[in-house]
Each structure stands twice: as C-alpha cells, then as structure tokens.
Amino acid sequence: MKIILVYGGQSPEHEVSIMSAYAILQAIFYSYYEVTPVYIQKNGRFKIGDVLHEAPTEMDSLRLLQQAEVEPTSLYQPEALVFPCLHGPNGEDGTFQGFLETLNMPYVGCGVLASACGMDKIVTKNLMLQAGIPQVPFVPVIQDIWKENPRAIFERIEGALLYPMYVKPANMGSSVGITRVEDRESLQKALGQAFQFDRRVIVEQGIDAREIEVALLGNHEVRTSLPGEVKKPVDFYDYQTKYENQDVELVIPAVLAPETQEKVLQYAKQAYQILAATGLSRCDFFVTNSGEVFFNEINTMPGFTPKSMYPALWQERGLSYGDLIEELIQLGLNRFRQKQERQQSLTK
Template identity: 45%
Template sequence: MKKRIGLLYGGKSAEHEVSLSTAQAVTKALNFEKYEVYPVYITQEGEWRKGASLEGPAGSIEQLQLEQDSAAPNDISGFLPAEPEKGLDVIIPLLHGPNGEDGTVQGMLEVMNLPYVGNGVLASSAGMDKVVMKQLFEIAGLKQTPYVYFIRREWKNGQAALVKKIAAELTWPVFVKPANLGSSVGINKAENEEELIAAVDEALKFDRKIVVEQGVDAREIEIGVLGNDAPVCSVAGEIKPLKAFYDYQAKYKDGNTAMIIPAELPEEVYEQLTASAKKAFKILDCSGLVRADFFVTADNDILINEVNTLPGFTPFSMFPLLWENTGLAYPDLIEKLIDLAIERYEEKQLLQVKMD
C-alpha cells in the first residue's frame, strides 16, 4: 500500500519563493509508485489551500500555487487528503523562515499527533533564532566569530551608542543579519559606520532582532547531518561565491557560486568539523536533518557559523549535493528522511501520557 505524504509549502514568510522551489524539487524526487502525494499550499498572506493528490512531479512552480478551495484560512483540515477517511502517514514541511521553520508549524503538528520530517519544536525555534543558537553553541564550547545583537527598540533609542559598541568590539567588515531569517534574506556586509546603519535599517524590515557578526577571512565549509539519536555526517563541501558573499541572488537565482564537493581538507580537519557538526546537532536536540556551516581559516582554525534546520532542496542547494557525493542519491535521501520521521514518531508514541 502506498504511503500518503503531505507536502506543506509556501508560507507567510520572505522565504516563500524559496519554499516553492524546494517543493517543486521534492516532487521530482519522490517515487509516485510508492507514495500518494497531497499538496498543502500556504499563500504569502497566510491562506491555506489544499489540493488533490498529485499525478506526478510538479512541472512548474505555478502548478503548486493552488487555487482557492473550501478550506478556510489557517484551517488545519488543509492537512487532510482529498478523501478525508484516509489519514496521512507523514507530513513533509517545506516552509523556510518564520511561520514554518521556526517551530510554529512543528508545534501544531505535535498537537495534531502527526509524523513529520525534520526537526522538532525546540531545535527548529533555537535554530531559527541566530542569537539563541549562538548562545547554545557557547554552552557547547563551539568556537565562533564575535558578535553583537540588539532589538529594534534598542536601535531606535540608542543608535549612536550601539554603533559605537559595534565599532569598539568588532572589526570591519561586519555582516548584519535579521536574527530570525535564513536564505541570506536581509543580510548585508558593512565596511564602515555609514554602511552599518544602512544595513541595520534594511535588516529591521525583516525582523525585530538583529545580529552583527565580525567578518572573517576564511573558507566557507558546509556539512550535512542526517539522523535522530545517532547522527551521521556527509562529506564536506566548500562554497566559493563569485560575489562579495553568498547572498540570496547567488543561492537561488543565478547560481553565481562555485560549490566544491568534496572540499579539499586535511583528514584531521574534516574529523574536527564532523565532531563539531554532531555537537551542534545534539546541543539543539535536532532530528532528521541539519546543514552545519563553518569557517575554516588559513591555519585550519574552525569556527561554526550556524546550522540550518531546514536546508533547501533547490537545484542550487548544497545539502542534497553533499549527500549525493556521499553515496545517497536525492530520492533515497527523501526516503531516508521519511523513515527517520516515522521512527521518531513511533518512539514518541511509547511515552506514557496517563498516570497510574
């Protein structure tokens, strides 16, 4: 009997377009002889739209932008397939950014007691907030670049003091980021105080919390992590942007980036990277998948940059390419993630919920 898979994508987020690209790529990877695939689309305005089972891979992103149906906005019945008497075996959330990758949807799925691919509530929310993530990395003893963070109100009431603090504690250039976005949305590089102010104003369009990180002259190395309680790592890959840094355009639009897989690294450096990736995975209590991003300096000093708890599966995405070069093809990777989701769900069902 075919497993019934629910694809949840779109979302009320600046990363809506990325989610659609990921969803299209996943439909191309799923084996329709093994799975019934039901699309659940969330518009950028937050309206839920469910569709009948797909006949095959989505030929275009437009095909996934479902027309209005009887589902009310945010009606959880959007998770149900066309035949309500059939439940879904597993949900694959493909929602990047806030309102999807940050633990909100994961919490709803937990309350609904539905199996779902990827990280749970804690890992998703902590991994989404770059400041909380960095603080947990500090607890785990993971080395990282210096940073300063603040919220909108602090910037509004004390901009001059914060600029002075950043100039004193960090060295130029710095990178200004919304704390709760991924895919390089709202990120800018600043070489001086004037550029810093402009970059913060831009980042505040996307989040109330901002993190400013010191730039580092280093290679950008990424590793895929897969598993639940016993995670394993892929080969390492290196990002070499042909622009100033690996921004949204380079990631998802023009492919203006060189990806070197596997990265040329001494064996001992690779072993340190995988150990750090697993440590980051465990301190956030991750499950399913993570892409761990590092800086490696000329003298092989390792700094963790961040982890992405829902890395993209677009044609330009590093995560599936890392696993393909490790020996796990894209369709097999999707199947592995589904198996891990069911494994985690079945383990949770063993928990006692009634007092004797």
C-alpha cells in the first residue's frame, strides 16, 4: 500500500514536524508499505521525494534538497493514504485536512472540525466551559481591540487574573510564543510577542500544579492511555526545554490518587468526543497537590519525536511505535471507508 508522509509546513513548528516525520520513518512497516515523502517548505511550496522502501539514515535528507518544487495537487495518488505529520497552523488546524477532503483522499488523524477547534485554544476552552469541564481562569484578547485601548485590556486581565499568568497565541503548539509574566510590564511585552504569531491571544491564570497528559486513540471507540507526567527543572516548559535540552523527565504512568486518575481519564475522553476527534489526540491537564484537575488543551497531532509523550504513553501500554503507526493507518482507512459508504448510500 502507498503511504504519503507529509511534513514540514509554514508553521513555527516546522522543525518539530521534521523530527516527528523522521521518527515515523524509522518505525513504519516497510514490508507492508511503500512511503512517499512530501516536504512542505517554509515558503509553502511542495517537494515530493522518491519512494522509500526502507528507513532513511539522515534526518536532513527529508528536506529533499535535490527535488524540484511541484504543485500541491501533485500529492494526489489513487489508492494512497496520507499521513499528515504537520504541527501547528496550516497543517494541524484543519486547513490541510480540508485540502485532503477536497482531493477525496484518506488520511490519518482528526478531520476538519476537530483539527480546527482543537488548534484554537479560545474555541476549545469555550467548548469545554459549556461542557462543565474545569479549567483555570482565562481571558481572550483580540489584537485589534488591544491596539484601540490597551489600558482597558490590562485592567480587564488584572481584574480577572492574578500574577503569575501565561500568555499564549490562540493557534500554536510546542510552547511557541508562550511567556510567563509576573507584572504589567512583562504582560505588555508578552502580548506583543504572542501577537507576532496570532491576532488572537489567551491569557491564563498561573497555578502551582503538575502537568499531566493522556494519549487517546480511536474513532468511535476511544481508548485512553494511563496518564503521564512531565517533570521539568524550570517553571516554564518552553520549546528549547521540550526539544533541545535533555533535562525533561517523562514519568509514565503518573503517580495519581485513583479518584484523580479517574477524573483525568474521564475529562480526556469527554474532550475528545466533544471535538468529534478521530484517530488520535493528546489531552493535557493541570493537577494540583490537593487533587484538583483542570483541563489545559488538546493536541490533535501531538509530537512523534523520540522525546514525545504520545508514543511513550502507548509504549507503556504495550503498543510499540510501529504498531501504533499501523493502528493509526487502519483508523484513517476505516474512517474513509465509512465516509465513502455513507456517500454511496445517499446517491442510490
């Protein structure tokens, strides 16, 4: 079977995507599949590589330096499944999924709706708020409104939240553009930085809590991993700490009281179902020392690097990296077949 692995993209998470794609190519079952690498450059142009029958030996080879640029529609191949290993805007946010829907190609992961909602922190938090899933207090900020009257925005934020706070672009992952702030001066600077990535920003209340993550897998029947914990030597888990330094510890499974673990798994599955997610996601939480659980965010295409929590959580459950990729491929194919069957029944 033909697998088309798409990676790179125009997001600031471009390099993370390449690392994830390289890890996937080391583990995929080449006895069953041939893999065509498709590299989306930072300028948005596509490059298609030669078909792979074995794992590449160097990650830089994925940049396809010798290949000519092609039109995006060149990606289309009959009877091929697309594995979109894209993180962040223009890849994880429903835009690329919509492109694949237009081409009528099967693909791994969440559809347009779940991808778009899951990528947008403000939309996600409002959906979880309606469902009664607990979250830390937050204030959304729109760039145009902030420019008109920044003082009013500062007063609104400081009237609702206490320092320290976290300022985040609404549509970004891998801790890109996120800043911890301790006062108004740092808040103003952080908002300016976050607006470089998105015109919509969210400011959250900082709390003293553990960071707990749950992996989810499935379409209609959703499976959850046991929770894992991210332990870090600093207060803020930034991009460099995640992907470049070696001092982050993943504790799997996380040590939680039974009732706390039950809440975390319940909220994770509920969030997955609210977004109508399919294939995979990772749901992140804050857990305080008193056992309070707060939803943080859901990632519809979590990292697949050797340091990433998502594959590590499933390995603890006995699902190897290669078997996990195989299951994701089958879930993508099943979702596409069911869609085709519905369409055929409507045309009879």
